[in-house]
Amino acid sequence: MASSLSVLVLLCLATAAKAQLSPNFYSRSCPRALATIKAAVTAAVAQETRMGASLLRLHFHDCFVQGCDASVLLNDTANFTGEQTAFPNAGSIRGLNVIDNIKAQVEAVCKQTVSCADILAVAARDSVVALGGPSWRVLLGRRDSTTANISQANSDLPAPSLDLANLTAAFAKKSLSRSDMVALSGAHTIGQAQCQNFRAHIYNDTNVNSTFATLRKANCPAASGSGDGNLAPLDVTTPTAFDNAYYGNLLVQSGLLHSDQQLFNGGPTDRLVRTYASTPRRFNRDFALAMVRMGNISPLTGTQGQIRLTCSKVN
Ligand code: HEM
Known part of the structure; x- marks a missing residue:
């Protein structure tokens, strides 16, 4: 009896330890989240086609540094330097204002419920769809980091000068x-x-x-x-x-x-x-x-991290 109970406990722990994202994560807590993001992305892409590309890239640059935790969106603070001045990002990443605007709209329908990391993942999918590409069900439930990592942004975001072996290694590093x-x-x-x-x-x-x-x-x-x-x-x-x-x-x-x-x-x-x-x-x-x-790269889940109120800064 005791041993079957401990097996059960172990099984539960094993399941809890594996990050669980789900496509229905906000279906009760914020049923309008996905439609709100989609409308905003569609409008932004209609206004400037390139924005679809910029939003897709933001999700990539988020996920490859500390996992998909919206760390790329954090501005510099007294305590840390954000990732936006890293070589692959400086003068190159775009769409931060669009994400801020989407976050404000999502906050207006559900207060402090939808993470910036999830907004990036959904906005990437909606951008691809807006430009005629495939759709997929985005897994949700990521939470937002309270830190950023400029040195990892410099080391882990692949440079355009890499050869095939080093490109492969950069992706292998992210499983x-x-x-x-x-x-x-x-x-x-x-x-x-x-x-x-x-x-x-x-x-x-x-x-x-x-x-x-x-x-x-x-x-x-x-x-x-x-x-x-x-x-x-x-x-x-x-x-x-x-x-x-x-x-x-x-x-x-x-x-x-x-x-x-x-x-x-x-x-x-x-x-x-x-x-x-x-x-x-x-x-x-x-x-x-x-x-x-890619969207599954080490997300923060459960009680880890936080749901930021503003994507560019920690609460
Ligand atoms: C395979 C390794 C990759 C390298 C070396 C790489 C490198 C680059 C570079 C150098 C740029 C141009 C930046 C600039 O001149 O300002 C760029 C743009 C872009 N990258 Fe990548 N990238 C890679 C993979 C990816 C992945 C995996 C995605 C998304 C899934 C992605 C999405 C984009 C998009 C959409 C743009 C255009 C952004 C815009 O127009 O604003 N890239 N990439």
Whole structure:
């Protein structure tokens, strides 16, 4: 008897220890949360298409640093430096005001109930849908951190200069597979990058289509320091549609970032790139599955962390 009871207790503990996110987390506590977020995202994307890309990236930059805990949204304080001045984020992440605005609308329907981390996850999904991509059920119940980690933002957010082995390692560090990495990189079917992030690729790498390189060089001078912030679409074919054209570009050596073209460079991921280029349904399915896995990276749950009142600061 005693032993079967202790087995039961152990089982319960094991279940409690594993973070439990659920798609219905707010269905009683805030039934209007999801519709409120969707309406706000749809409006923001209608006003500026690129915002869909920026919101998707914010969720990624949140999850890869301390897990999906909205740490990326915290401003610097006297006690810590936030993540927004980390190299991959500085002058690059966008959409913080849109998230603040969504949070204010959600607070107006349910006081201190919906976390900023969950708003980021839902906004990422709604952005993809708004631009024509696949949908998925977002798992919910994340809570918000009370700290940020600028050094982890610098070390764990992958740089565009990485090669395939290091890209794979960066995702493995977050328990994501090489296949997840190939599928998630399909996010680069939307949005834009600055010249400073693709200059070395178009000028120095040899695995670049020459017509494509010429096109991009026209607005990205060779000299570092000049035109650093000039923008180019990550997907040269259909820059604002969430589709599989990103992979088709890789097949003809027209990936914008060095890291993009690494996925199709004679290595072990070539096969999956070909599959996604030829089978949009496979890409849509795998992207959605991988987004759910990325959204599961070490969330705070239960009584951990807090539900922030304002996403940019700790309560
Ligand atoms: C595989 C490793 C990755 C690297 C090295 C990488 C790197 C970059 C870089 C350098 C930019 C341009 C930033 C700028 O110039 O301001 C960018 C933009 C972007 N990234 Fe990634 N990224 C990666 C993976 C991902 C993932 C997993 C997602 C989402 C699931 C994502 C979503 C985006 C989006 C949507 C943009 C455009 C943002 C905008 O236009 O505001 N990236 N990425």
